[in-house]
Amino acid sequence: xxxxxxxxxxxxxxxxxxxxxxxxxxxxxxxxxxxxxxxxxxxxxxxxxxxxxxxxxxxxxxxxxxxxxxxxxxxxxxxxxxxxxxxxxxxxxxxxxxxxxxxxxxxxxxxxxxxxxxxxxxxxxxxxxxxxxxxxxxxxxxxxxxxxxxxxxxxxxxxxxxxxxxxxxxxxxxxxxxxxxxxxxxxxxxxxxxxxxxxxxxxxxxxxxxxxxxxxxxxxxxxxxxxxxxxxxxxxxxxxxxxxxxxxxxxxxxxxxxx
Amino acid sequence: xxxxxxxxxxxxxxxxxxxxxxxxxxxxxxxxxxxxxxxxxxxxxxxxxxxxxxxxxxxxxxxxxxxxxxxxxxxxxxxxxxxxxxxxxxxxxxxxxxxxxxxxxxxxxxxxxxxxxxxxxxxxxxxxxxxxxxxxxxxxxxxxxxxxxxxxxxxxxxxxxxxxxxxxxxxxxxxxxxxxxxxxxxxxxxxxxxxxxxxxxxxxxxxxxxxxxxxxxxxxxxxxxxxxxxxxxxxxxxxxxxxxxxxxxxxxxxxxxxxxxxxxxxxxxxxxxxxxxxxxxxxxxxxxxxxxxxxxxxxxxxxxx
Amino acid sequence: xxxxxxxxxxxxxxxxxxxxxxxxxxxxxxxxxxxxxxxxxxxxxxxxxxxxxxxxxxxxxxxxxxxxxxxxxxxxxxxxxxxxxxxxxxxxxxxxxxxxxxxxxxxxxxxxxxxxxxxxxxxxxxxxxxxxxxxxxxxxxxxxxxxxxxxxxxxxxxxxxxxxxxxxxxxxxxxxxxxxxxxxxxxxxxxxxxxxxxxxxxxxxxxxxxxxxxxxxxxxxxxxxxxxxxxxxxxxxxxxxxxxxxxxxxxxxxxxxxxxxxxxxxxxxxxxxxxxxxxxxxxxxxxxxxxxxxxxxxxxxxxxxxxxxxxxxxxxxxxxxxxxxxxxxxxxxxx
Numbered sequence: 001x002x003x004x005x006x007x008x009x010x011x012x013x014x015x016x017x018x019x020x021x022x023x024x025x026x027x028x029x030x031x032x033x034x035x036x037x038x039x040x041x042x043x044x045x046x047x048x049x050x051x052x053x054x055x056x057x058x059x060x061x062x063x064x065x066x067x068x069x070x071x072x073x074x075x076x077x078x079x080x081x082x083x084x085x086x087x088x089x090x091x092x093x094x095x096x097x098x099x100x101x102x103x104x105x106x107x108x109x110x111x112x113x114x115x116x117x118x119x120x121x122x123x124x125x126x127x128x129x130x131x132x133x134x135x136x137x138x139x140x141x142x143x144x145x146x147x148x149x150x151x152x153x154x155x156x157x158x159x160x161x162x163x164x165x166x167x168x169x170x171x172x173x174x175x176x177x178x179x180x181x182x183x184x185x186x187x188x189x190x191x192x193x194x195x196x197x198x199x200x201x202x203x204x205x206x207x208x209x210x211x212x213x214x215x216x217x218x219x220x221x222x223x224x225x226x227x228x229x230x231x232x233x234x235x236x237x238x239x240x241x242x243x244x245x246x247x248x249x250x251x252x253x254x255x256x257x258x259x
Numbered sequence: 260x261x262x263x264x265x266x267x268x269x270x271x272x273x274x275x276x277x278x279x280x281x282x283x284x285x286x287x288x289x290x291x292x293x294x295x296x297x298x299x300x301x302x303x304x305x306x307x308x309x310x311x312x313x314x315x316x317x318x319x320x321x322x323x324x325x326x327x328x329x330x331x332x333x334x335x336x337x338x339x340x341x342x343x344x345x346x347x348x349x350x351x352x353x354x355x356x357x358x359x360x361x362x363x364x365x366x367x368x369x370x371x372x373x374x375x376x377x378x379x380x381x382x383x384x385x386x387x388x389x390x391x392x393x394x395x396x397x398x399x400x401x402x403x404x405x406x407x408x409x410x411x412x413x414x415x416x417x418x419x420x421x422x423x424x425x426x427x428x429x430x431x432x433x434x435x436x437x438x439x440x441x442x443x444x445x446x447x448x449x450x451x452x453x454x455x456x457x458x459x460x461x462x463x464x465x466x467x468x469x470x471x472x473x474x475x476x477x478x479x480x481x482x483x484x485x486x487x488x489x490x491x492x493x494x495x496x497x498x499x500x501x502x503x504x505x506x507x508x509x510x511x512x513x514x515x516x517x518x519x520x521x522x523x524x525x526x527x528x529x530x531x532x533x534x535x536x537x538x539x540x541x542x543x544x545x546x547x548x549x550x551x552x553x554x555x556x557x558x559x560x561x562x563x564x
Numbered sequence: 565x566x567x568x569x570x571x572x573x574x575x576x577x578x579x580x581x582x583x584x585x586x587x588x589x590x591x592x593x594x595x596x597x598x599x600x601x602x603x604x605x606x607x608x609x610x611x612x613x614x615x616x617x618x619x620x621x622x623x624x625x626x627x628x629x630x631x632x633x634x635x636x637x638x639x640x641x642x643x644x645x646x647x648x649x650x651x652x653x654x655x656x657x658x659x660x661x662x663x664x665x666x667x668x669x670x671x672x673x674x675x676x677x678x679x680x681x682x683x684x685x686x687x688x689x690x691x692x693x694x695x696x697x698x699x700x701x702x703x704x705x706x707x708x709x710x711x712x713x714x715x716x717x718x719x720x721x722x723x724x725x726x727x728x729x730x731x732x733x734x735x736x737x738x739x740x741x742x743x744x745x746x747x748x749x750x751x752x753x754x755x756x757x758x759x760x761x762x763x764x765x766x767x768x769x770x771x772x773x774x775x776x777x778x779x780x781x782x783x784x785x786x787x788x789x790x791x792x793x794x795x796x797x798x799x800x801x802x803x804x805x806x807x808x809x810x811x812x813x814x815x816x817x818x819x820x821x822x823x824x825x826x827x828x829x830x831x832x833x834x835x836x837x838x839x840x841x842x843x844x845x846x847x848x849x850x851x852x853x854x855x856x857x858x859x860x861x862x863x864x865x866x867x868x869x870x871x872x873x874x875x876x877x878x879x880x881x882x883x884x885x886x887x888x889x890x891x892x893x894x895x896x897x898x899x
Contacts, residue, residue: 050774076776088771090764092879100757101764102775107757111785114756115749119567121756128757168776294693358870364692365624366869369826372626372819373865380858499697538708541701548698549686 002061003028003172003204004049009058009068011041011048011228018044020228021057026172026221031198032206033219035239037248041228042208043085046174050082051075062172077105081165082174085208087157091150095141095160098149099132102167106131132167138201139163139193154181162193166201173203179211187211191218216240224248261406266529267522272413272482274521275420279475280498281505281513282427283348283468289444289508290464291360296371297351298472299495300378303488305344305473306393306480307386312339313394327398336396337419340477341470348469349462357458375495382488390487393480416478423471424514431510436463444508493537497524500544506557515555578744586736598736600848602804605739606797607840611824612750612833613793618822619831619879620754621786622766623688624696627703628794629817630683631676633810634706635795636802637716639672643731643803644724665733669742669799676795677788679706684787688780703818711810721809729806739800746793751833753789762786766831794821816858820847823865831879838876 004026011019019041026032034042047053049060051072060068067075081102090098106127113121136142139159144152149160158178165173175194179187191214197203209215215222216236224232224239226248232239239245280302287295313328313336321328355374359366400411431437439460442450451457479494480486501520505512520540528536547554589601610632617623647664654660687698716722723729753759764772765779773779802808824843828835850857868875877885 052770052774072770072773073776073778076774082774084771084774088768088774090767090771092767093760093763097760101760101772101777103757104761104776104778109757111753111758114758115752117752125757164775292693294697355866355870359873362869362873365830366873368624368693368696369822370866370869372822373862373869376819376862377859377866380862384855384859503697534712538705541705541708544701545698545705548690548694552690552694 001028002026003063004206005059005061006045006049007059007061009045009048009055009060011044011053012056017228019048019055019225022225022228022230023058024223024230024233026204026206028171028204029198029202030204030220031194031218032204033215033222034206034208034225035210035215035222036225036231039227040225040248042225043176044228045225046082046176046208049075049174050080076168076170079168079171080174081168081170081172083158083161083165083176083178085176085180087154087161089149089157089160089164091148093149094145095136095147095149095152096129096132096145098160099135099164099167100128102164103128103131105169132163135163135166138166155186159193162197166197171204173197173205175205175207175209177209178207179209179214182211184213187214190214194218262529264405264407266525268407268409268413270522270525271518272416272521273525274501274518275416276475276479276482276517277494277498277501277521278514278517279420279423279471279478280495281502281517282424282510283472284499284502285505285507285510285513286440286444286464286468288502290440290447290461291356291367293356293367294371294499295351295356295465295468296375296495297355297378298348298468299491299498300375300382301344301348301351301469301491302472302476302479302495302498303382303486303491304347304378304476305340305469306476306486306490307382307488308340308343308473309336309396309477309480310391310393310486312336313396318394318396322395328394328396333396337474337477340473344469344473344476345466348465352462352465357461375491379489379492386488388488390485393484393486396477397481412481416482419474419478423474427467427471427510430467436460440464497537497540500540500547503552503554504543504547506554509554509556512554512556579741582740582744583737585740589736599804600844602734602736602739602800603848604841604844605736605743606801606804607820607824607844608743608837609746609793609797609800609840610821611828611836611840611843612747613790613797614821615825615828615831615833615836616750616754616762616793617783617786617790619825619829619836620759620766621762621783623783623787624692625699625787625790626696626818626822627683627699627701627706627815628790628821629813629815630703630706631680631791631794632798632801632817633710633808633813634679635672635676635792635798636808636813637710637722637798638675638795639668639799640722640724640730640802640808641716642671643668643733647731661731661733665738665803668733668803669796672795672799672802673792674795676798677792680788680791681784683791684784688783688787700815700818703815707810707813710813717807717809719810721807723807730803730808733803734800742796742800746796747833747837750789750793754833758782763831819865823861825875826865826868826873827875829875829877829879832875832877832881834882835875835877835879 002025007023008021009019010017010021022045034045036042044053048055051070051074054069058068059066062078062080067078090101107124109121109124133142133145136145139162141156141159141163144156149157152160179190182190194205195218198205207215207219219236222234222236222239223230224245231244231248232242234242280298283298284295287293316332316335318328351374355370356367359370397412397415401408431440439450439455442455443457443460447457497520498517501516502513504519505514505516520543523539523543524536527539589598593601614628617625643664646667650664651660654663683699683702687695690698710716711719761772761777761782764777765782769779820843824839825836827842828837828839850860
């Protein structure tokens with residue numbers, strides 16, 4: 001089944017058509033890549049899907065419900081988690097606290113319960129801590145759980161962002177340039193982690209990425225945009241040699257190799 | 260009807276003064292994205308400098324002999340005040356804003372408020388809290404026009420304010436510094452990369468805005484007759500609201516906003532009650548921030564995520 | 565059940581300790597010093613409350629004196645109106661007074677909290693400087709309203725129905741009992757999932773939203789809670805004076821509150837406590853230098869922001885001093 005379906009989505013900023021009429025479908029359980037040259041509109045698409053922007057045209061169907069224009073918190077609560085291009089962790093909080101913040105659906109105690117430290121509150125806190133630690137284990141961050149997030153090395157911060165997103169118990173995970181700044185070995189590890197997220201945790205993953213070693217290896221379907229428009233969609237093998245894609249990235253010389 | 264026209268004239272002249280002050284707020288905000296809370300105090304210092312300059316140039320003697328203060332001396336008073344205010348503005352920028360330019364947004368907000376309070380209270384110490392009668396740098400001449408009383412002071416306010424605003428417009432459009440100011444207000448980092456000395460441009464912005472506020476201060480003194488060390492608080496706030504109303508960061512906006520606030524205040528005082536003349540500005544502030552925070556002539560800013 | 569007993573026991577012990585301290589204070593210090601101690605307590609409540617919205621949640625409000633005013637007037641008015649009825653019921657002893665006083669304070673908190681909701685709901689859509697200015701505006705409007713409210717004495721102030729003014733309910737015990745209660749409640753709130761969510765909003769509101777945090781609801785709630793605590797402080801303050809006057813709640817009062825939390829460290833509860841004490845003491849010490857007081861104060865604000873913007877404790881608590889200071893939150897983007 002298609003978990004996420006974009007139909008004719010357009011986003012305009014003042015006079016700028018950042019996204020014009022993009023449509024694609026993401027099958028449940030797949031790893032889907034969204035690529036394109038800089039400024040193509042990829043992050044804008046993520047922002048539209050997650051509710052940061054409201055599209056001027058088009059529909060965004062998540063499990064057949066149109067979520068276009070809903071507030072980000074509501075979309076996140078429905079099961080879509082994301083990471084950000086420039087890591088947006090909560091720098092002053094500890095690693096564990098960063099993950100626990102996202103656990104709203106596990107926490108039903110009220111503010112009054114919190115102020116009075118009732119039993120209901122304590123139970124909820126324990127559940128949150130437990131789940132957060134599980135996720136930190138999965139992402140290999142368990143030893144750092146008491147560290148201040150802002151002091152972590154870059155790679156760990158990226159993994160923290162993913163752990164935090166997983167706390168939402170999402171069905172769909174949007175990763176915005178997860179491989180940025182990674183060397184080829186780290187990129188390799190990332191590929192394994194993405195496959196793990198899909199195979200073991202049952203997530204559907206959509207990636208925006210520039211690192212072709214990651215995209216070509218881990219994505220099953222790749223959708224290419226340029227100047228806000230779709231220019232191609234297909235398997236990695238198809239996209240590698242697609243003339244329009246080559247032209248968009250490299251100029252009009254189709255002789256050059258992509259990877 | 261004549262009552263209405265009278266209020267309009269008064270409102271527009273008051274509004275011109277607000278516009279002169281509002282320009283300073285809007286230019287600084289356009290570049291630094293900072294509310295210069297101390298700007299009202301610069302207005303006040305300008306008025307006081309004019310007071311003392313007129314005194315130093317012997318205005319008391321002219322008043323005793325019921326003679327008009329010579330025009331060339333009046334101009335000297337204006338220039339002295341504008342220069343002093345420009346200097347003050349630059350010093351404020353240097354000591355209170357530049358050191359914290361890259362700090363979290365909260366920090367310059369607080370130094371701005373602190374600076375404003377400091378200047379108010381220092382002025383009370385230095386100038387004494389008692390209101391002072393403004394010297395007749397211009398002797399008042401009244402005449403009637405279509406049943407409406409117009410004084411030469413009101414006319415002077417229009418003329419001076421208009422000339423200064425025109426001068427500013429030409430400056431911003433035609434001179435190098437003016438263009439640099441516009442560039443900085445669009446994208447300060449790009450401007451730096453283009454090799455523009457941003458510190459110098461920022462200094463000029465503060466200097467010009469402060470000079471305009473000082474001119475407003477003298478005109479205010481002439482119009483309202485009394486000045487006191489806290490005059491910058493309320494008037495500064497009203498001018499700030501004017502800048503927001505017109506669209507903060509927009510120069511024409513500051514002018515439009517100033518005139519509208521002046522009119523609103525005068526009409527409220529005339530037709531509703533003088534008690535509420537100050538309150539109407541707060542009401543306008545809240546309405547505009549809640550309904551159209553980018554102001555009448557402003558542009559909605561989209562935050563990049 | 566055992567938990568509740570244990571907690572109640574601790575609570576009673578604390579209250580007895582405060583009561584005992586109260587005797588000591590009344591015996592050992594002059595009236596002048598006692599007043600400073602009471603004001604310090606009122607300040608602590610103001611600071612801890614304001615810190616919740618300005619420090620923990622990072623939403624800058626500089627008009628909080630308005631909420632203190634609402635609490636003061638509401639507490640004074642309700643106290644005066646319900647006193648006869650309650651005295652009829654419970655006699656005229658200190659028990660009756662205690663009931664009247666605390667009901668009045670709760671009324672103050674309620675009205676202040678409601679005004680916090682009214683101001684907060686539209687205003688918290690704005691960010692940074694704009695929010696600060698709007699809250700300033702609302703603070704002034706509230707004061708102007710009280711200044712013109714004839715049934716509350718307008719500019720002269722509200723002195724209740726008796727010729728000697730408002731009853732002097734405020735004692736060391738009541739101030740510090742409320743201080744203890746509020747500090748504990750706010751501390752518990754700050755170190756909970758709600759507190760974490762507020763800090764997340766401060767650190768990065770967009771990321772918080774992306775993590776399903778109901779940001780608007782939480783911001784408004786925090787704002788209302790901080791307004792309510794200012795209301796309690798206002799009620800306590802009112803019953804230390806003969807009457808409640810609008811001029812006690814001018815912009816300078818809002819600035820005092822801001823100084824308290826900045827000196828202590830924005831985001832730190834213990835910092836707010838220290839800051840509250842600092843302001844009460846320094847204001848008194850500078851009373852002789854009355855003219856220079858505000859000049860020095862303003863200079864202090866500027867100097868602190870230039871030299872040590874994180875205040876005494878940064879956003880750490882006293883018991884976290886061993887920890888490395890936390891990195892400051894990312895500068896907010898432009899609007």
